[in-house]
Amino acid sequence: MHSCKKAILLFTSISWLPVSKHMTSSPPAKKACIEMKIGTHNGSFHCDEVLACFLLKQLPTYKDAEIIRTRDQKVLDTCDIVVDVGGIFDPSKNRYDHHQKTFTETMKSLLPTKKWTTKLSSAGLVYCHFGKDIVASILEKLLTDPITETIFDKVYEHFVEEIDAIDNGVNQFDGEPRYQITTTLSNRVRNLNPNWNEENADEMVCFLKAMRVVGEEFMDRVLYYKKAWLPARQLVVDAIEKRKETDPSGEIMVLSSGGCPWRDHLFDIEQEQNISPPIKFVIYADSNGNWRVQCVPVRIGSFENRLSLLSEWQGVRDDALSKLSGIPGCIFVHASGFIGGNKTFEGAMEMARKTMKDRDSKAS
Incomplete structure (x- = not known):
């Protein structure tokens, strides 16, 4: 030693x-x-x-x-x-x-x-x-x-x-x-x-x-x-304010800078503004110009998500994932379902929307 x-x-x-x-x-x-x-x-x-x-x-x-x-x-x-x-x-x-x-x-x-x-x-x-x-x-x-x-x-x-x-x-x-x-x-x-x-x-x-x-x-x-950390708060505030423009459900927000620390701010702002339903997905561009869809955890530090990407997508990549999901441009979904990638913004949004649609169909 x-x-x-x-x-x-x-x-x-x-x-x-x-x-x-x-x-x-x-x-x-x-x-x-x-x-x-x-x-x-x-x-x-x-x-x-x-x-x-x-x-x-x-x-x-x-x-x-x-x-x-x-x-x-x-x-x-x-x-x-x-x-x-x-x-x-x-x-x-x-x-x-x-x-x-x-x-x-x-x-x-x-x-x-x-x-x-x-x-x-x-x-x-x-x-x-x-x-x-x-x-x-x-x-x-x-x-x-x-x-x-x-x-x-x-x-x-x-x-x-x-x-x-x-x-x-x-x-x-x-x-x-x-x-x-x-x-x-x-x-x-x-x-x-x-x-x-x-x-x-x-x-x-x-x-x-x-x-x-x-x-x-x-x-x-x-x-x-x-x-x-502190400068990221305004980015999260802006994204939350525009969430219903992003998707009528209000459950998806788009960050203008994907690398910013958003989790603490998201939970704080949701509580301060009594936001309902809570946000399930965060969409942002990665360093390679592709797009990520990331699930919001149930709490800070938790590995459990409010809503995970579809289980049948988890661990699947590239063309196989695009064929399985019916969404062009898919790159991956993590084996645990907490994050996925697509070549386009529209593709990442569709991954989030299809996941919510599947949830809603099972709940009805």
Whole structure:
């Protein structure tokens, strides 16, 4: 595996973000920044305190802080802020542990306007209290800007909550899983710990390497929502508004840019506008100038579709598919029925329409 002892890291602290004029709620500095200390536990590290430390070092107060890894309470008492150790959650004292039996906090309990009820880890605690400042700085937006609020929520739901749940042992679903997922960020951080039989490994070097990995993913996620996800919303709004021009059923929408992230926006807008019937198919041009017809899933992350392309088409290609379907220009239908292709827009539309017609005939 890795050898942290031999790892060469060309940094001594992670402080990538500029101080933002928009930051208003960072904890007050007690000393000069260079003397600040962030305390966390030593021994095996986990994704939650690694992310918590990274986030703190994006704040002006802790930008140049030293990270102290120890379980010695006397040493922790000298730290300006402590995460994931110490048995205390008290924001007024800058103590953010979640391991004590009395701890039950969630995003919803601390921020009542939020919906998430997953028990917080040290990552979630730090994000809950300081994350909006950090997001505003990255976005170069005011704390009160609706975009800051939107992306703060999305980053929690699609990044931080997973880390909270894994660290607290919250199952993603009931029952036995069909397969194991071992490539999550939490697992990758765990694998950066020194091996059990690796002598004289430098734990701090490993911890800083983990901070680099976690920090890069956090930054990438926030910037993705800023640069790619948010601009896609208007494309989805336009497509939904024109859906009945596309097809009288209102169940097919055509995207002007097929590569845009449409799922989150589609579900949000359908709920906001109380759209009925829900949209079943999204049509868009692919990078080769052909057309795709993609099924809308029943929920984000699900492999089940609201309406799959016809089962007899699934796994069939090219001329065989065109002959079977009676639609010229067919290219493929995926074996699971969630997506298909045609050489023309009209052909892709007909694939969606025939699927809906088959559904309607079976329902009548």
